[in-house]
Amino acid sequence: MPIDPVKAVSAPPRTVPLAWDHKDVQLYHLGIGAGVPATDPGELRYTLESRLHVLPSFATVAGGGMALAGGLSAPGIDVDLAAVLHGGQHITLHRPIPVRGTDVTQTSRVAAVYDKGKAAVIALRTDVADADGPLWTSDASIYVKGEGGFGGERGPRAGSPELPAREADFTVERGIREDQALLYRLSGDWNPLHADPEFARLAGFERPILHGLCSYGMVLKAVVDTALGGDVTRVRSYATRFAGVAYPGETLRIRMWRDGGRIRVAAGAVERGDVPVLTDTSVEHT
Numbered sequence: 001m002p003i004d005p006v007k008a009v010s011a012p013p014r015t016v017p018l019a020w021d022h023k024d025v026q027l028y029h030l031g032i033g034a035g036v037p038a039t040d041p042g043e044l045r046y047t048l049e050s051r052l053h054v055l056p057s058f059a060t061v062a063g064g065g066m067a068l069a070g071g072l073s074a075p076g077i078d079v080d081l082a083a084v085l086h087g088g089q090h091i092t093l094h095r096p097i098p099v100r101g102t103d104v105t106q107t108s109r110v111a112a113v114y115d116k117g118k119a120a121v122i123a124l125r126t127d128v129a130d131a132d133g134p135l136w137t138s139d140a141s142i143y144v145k146g147e148g149g150f151g152g153e154r155g156p157r158a159g160s161p162e163l164p165a166r167e168a169d170f171t172v173e174r175g176i177r178e179d180q181a182l183l184y185r186l187s188g189d190w191n192p193l194h195a196d197p198e199f200a201r202l203a204g205f206e207r208p209i210l211h212g213l214c215s216y217g218m219v220l221k222a223v224v225d226t227a228l229g230g231d232v233t234r235v236r237s238y239a240t241r242f243a244g245v246a247y248p249g250e251t252l253r254i255r256m257w258r259d260g261g262r263i264r265v266a267a268g269a270v271e272r273g274d275v276p277v278l279t280d281t282s283v284e285h286t
Contacts, residue, residue, distance in 0.1 A: 002077070002078045002079050002080075002147060003076065003077055003078070003079065003113060003120050003122075003144070003147050003150070004075075004076035004077075005076065005113035005115075005120075005150065005152050006076070007075050007076030008074055008075060008076035008077050008110040008113055008122070009076075009110055009111070009112060009113060011074055011075040011076065011109070011110065012109075013107045013108065013109040014074070014107070014108055014109070015105055015106065015107045016063075016105070016106050017063075017104065017105055017106075018062055018063030018101055018104040018105065018106050018128065019063065019101055019102060019104060020062050020063060020100070020101040021099070021100050021101075022049045022052055022099050022100065024061075024062070024187070025052060025054050025058060025099055026046075026047055026049065026052070027186060027187055028055075028058050028061050028187045028217070029046035029047060029055065029058075029221075030047065030183060031180070031183045031184035031186065031187055031214065031217075032055075032057075032184065032214055032217035032218045032221055033174060033175075033176070033177070033180065033218055033221070034046035034047055034221065035047045042225060042230055045230065046221075049099075052099050053096075053099075053232050053233075054096065054097040054098070054099055054232060055217065055220060055221055055224065055232055056091060056093050056096075056097060056136070056220065056232060056235045056238060057091065057213070057216055057217040057220045057221075057238065058097055058217075059091050059093075059097060059128070059135075059136045059138060060089065060091070060138070060213045060216065060217070061187040061188050061189070061213070062097070062101060062104075062128070063101070063104070063106065063188075064187070064188035065187065065188030065189050068086075068124070068140060068142070068189070071108065071110060071122060071124040071140065071142060072084065072122075072142065074109075074110050076110075077110070077122065079144050079147060081191050081192070081193065082193065082199065082202050082203040083144050083145040083146055083147065083203075084142060084143070084144055084145075084191070085142075085143045085144075085145070085212070085242070086140065086141075086142060086143070086211075086212040086213065086242050087121060087140075087141035087142060087143040087241065087242060088140070088141040088239070088240060088241040088242060088280075089138070089139070089140050089141075089212075089213065089216055089238075089239070089240055089242075090138070090139040090140075090237065090238070090239040090240075091136055091137070091138050091139075091237060091238050091239075092136060092137045092138075092236070092237045093135075093136050093235060093236055093237065094133070094134040094135055094136060094137070095132075095133075095134075095135065096232065096233045097135060097136070098130075101130065102130070102131075103130050103131040104128060104129070104130045104135070105128070105129055105130075106126060106127070106128045107126070107127050107128075108124060108125065108126040108127075109124075109125055110122060110123070110124060111123045111124065111125040111139075112153075112155065113152060114152060114153055114154055114155030115148045115149065115150055115151065115152035115153065115154060115155075116143075116148045116154060116155075117148045117149060117154075118145070118146065118148050118149070119143055119144055119145050119146065119147060119148045120143075120144045120147035120148050120150070120152075121141050121142065121143055121144070121155060122141070122142040122144065123139070123140075123141055123155070124138075124139070124140045124141075124142060125137070125138070125139055126138040126139075126140070161280065163255075163257065163264060163266055164257045164259065164264065166257070168255035168256055168257055168266075169227070169256055169257055169258050170226045170227055170255070170256040171253065171254070171255045171256070172222050172226055172253075172254050173251050173252065173253050173254070173270060174218055174222055174251065174252045174254060175250075175251050175252075176210055176218075176246060176247070176248050176249060176250050176251065176252065177248065177249075178248050178249050179248070180210060180214065180248050181194040181195060181208060181209070181210050181211060181214065181248050182194075182195060184210075184211055184214040185211070189211055189213065191211075193205070193208065193209060194208050194209060194210065194211050195208055196208065205245065207247065208247075208248070209245040209246065209247055210245070210246045210247060210248055212242040212245075215242075215246050215252065215267065215277055215278060216238075216240055216242075216278065218252060219240070219252070219254055219265060219267050219278055219281065220235070220238055220283065222254045222256075223254075223256055223263050223265060223283050226256065227256050227258070227263050227283075228263075228283075228285055234285045234286045235283060235284075235285055236284040236285055236286060237283070237284040238282075238283050238284075239280070239281065239282055240265075240278045240279070240280065240281040241278070241279050241280040241281070242277075242278065243276040243277060243278060243279040243280075244269070244275055244276050244277050245277065246269050246277045247269075250269045250270065250271050250272070251269070251270040251271060252267050252268070252269065252270070252277060253267065253268050253269075253270045253274055254266075254267045255267075259282075261284060261285060261286070262282050262283060262284045262285065263282065263283040263285065264281070264282050265278065265281040265282065265283065266278070266279065266281065267281065
């Protein structure tokens with residue numbers, strides 16, 4: 001069996017060094033659509049090294065996105081990339097992410113493997129710290145089609161809390177460039193599902209899809225720029241469930257509701273009748 005849940009969960013945590021600099025941060029920001037218009041002062045905070053700050057979702061690719069890659073190569077796990085989808089992502093920030101990462105360590109482990117019947121879900125926990133202490137904690141769920149039915153626990157049910165029964169406080173639209181997945185994958189996610197049409201068809205899609213984590217970054221940038229005054233340091237945590245896919249060339253409609261110390265968010269693909277792309281999404285902030 002490609003997944004051995006007992007072996008995966010009992011394996012010791014894996015610790016690896018991470019490093020990044022301003023070029024990695026700038027490449028990530030460009031990959032999620034920053035820099036338009038190129039001379040906008042708000043965009044220069046994402047693209048110009050002398051003004052650079054780091055969007056917290058950079059945590060998902062810091063060091064080349066080694067956390068998810070490590071989860072899929074952990075002991076007891078051997079899966080086909082064509083069967084893999086990112087189910088959900090939650091990042092908790094312990095302090096702002098520095099522009100340059102040195103003396104950084106990433107410790108990751110498979111926290112659980114759930115049996116959803118027709119699929120397995122791998123729950124991956126990652127903690128990242130540098131010489132000054134913890135930086136962030138990341139929880140990812142990886143959905144693997146065709147690998148369920150091994151008799152394990154089903155795990156927690158995905159919640160679908162009702163969004164506020166009023167008009168959104170903010171609504172913005174963000175276009176996905178035709179080449180955006182090709183640019184985003186340079187930050188470390190080399191899954192051919194996002195570039196190779198033949199591979200995408202084998203996985204059941206009409207053409208290559210945008211990385212879920214690219215949509216994740218695009219939405220957080222929209223929230224920071226629209227609802228948090230452009231201040232990335234106000235973000236304390238960011239969670240979502242990937243409800244559907246987005247395709248390069250489409251438009252994301254992002255709706256936001258203020259709810260005390262958090263922003264509730266919904267994101268859908270405009271061209272397909274606002275079909276959900278991200279759901280159960282919230283940004284905790286100061």
